[in-house]
């Protein structure tokens with residue numbers, strides 16, 4: 406018997422990540438090749454954005470995806486998030502010329518407060534929310550705090566792109582395939598302060614740390630390369646990463662919904678005090694997923710270098726949290 410369709414809301418649906426994301430969701434790459442989906446697409450209530458969305462929807466229609474059970478365009482989160490089971494919050498206010506970081510945080514606080522409230526009011530009580538729009542961790546924190554009737558654990562931020570970037574750099578360094586890498590972790594903020602940590606990672610069963618055996622490479626090449634990869638792509642392409650970001654969003658949601666079979670992945674999730682991270686800070690942690698739930702991998706030893714890296718990315722997140730506190 407065929408499965409009942411699930412509702413997937415995507416914001417910023419006419420943007421460049423949206424264009425790389427929607428077709429893959431509709432083809433079953435996110436929730437499985439047997440899971441029909443209804444897309445609930447949100448764009449800004451401006452003619453240009455809604456017209457672009459109309460074009461994307463025509464293209465989705467023209468793919469004749471067997472799993473696409475319905476499609477709706479919205480310009481109000483209160484209707485876009487109605488009964489939604491999954492919400493990918495991609496649309497955000499980009500930094501404009503002369504805009505200070507505080508202005509950016511304030512503009513996004515407004516968007517994610519409204520979207521958090523709408524999710525709180527109308528989404529499925531089990532909705533799985535992934536925030537992609539930057540600053541992703543703090544936007545996810547804002548949405549979570551604006552949705553007091555939903556469990557904090559319903560809200561997550563995207564660190565998977567950093568995780569995938571780290572895996573590819575390690576594969577290139579060791580000459581092994583990415584599929585052979587297990588137990589990688591990225592701690593903290595989706596920003597250059599994030600700490601990609603391969604101390605526990607294995608590659609074909611062997612320790613990645615022992616195989617590479619080069620702390621200078623870790624500190625001076627690997628961490629800056631992964632941390633500044635987003636900026637490097639913007640410099641090269643003139644616009645920010647889109648296909649790789651959409652791919653990471655698919656990976657994140659697929660693993661959360663369908664499980665990781667014991668493998669570690671990285672998700673930005675609200676802390677419950679693990680590793681000394683204050684409660685509710687939306688922090689990148691290694692997790693495993695099973696039965697639609699994620700679980701933080703606990704009890705890993707944190708050495709002095711790692712603690713300093715974690716402290717740095719945490720300080721940045723606390724600063725962002727404090728900057729938006731009065732806006733919540």
Ligand SMILES: NC(=O)c1ccc[n+]([C@@H]2O[C@H](COP(=O)([O-])OP(=O)(O)OC[C@H]3O[C@@H](n4cnc5c(N)ncnc54)[C@H](O)[C@@H]3O)[C@@H](O)[C@H]2O)c1
Pocket residue numbers: 416417418419420421422423447448449454495496497498499516536537538539540541563564566567595645646647650
């Ligand atoms: N977390 C990550 O790893 C990661 C990676 C890459 C990009 N990003 C971020 O993802 C976001 C989207 O990137 P993009 O390249 O698709 O941008 P884009 O500018 O191409 O598209 C964004 C779309 O969102 C829409 N939008 C803006 N505010 C909205 C709102 N309040 N409600 C609904 N729609 C809204 C815009 O109209 C636009 O169509 C950016 O914030 C970018 O920095 C995050």
Ligand SMILES: O=C(O)C[C@H](O)C(=O)O
Pocket residue numbers: 539566634635636638645646650
């Ligand atoms: O949009 C950006 O600033 C970069 C993006 O978050 C990325 O990591 O590619």
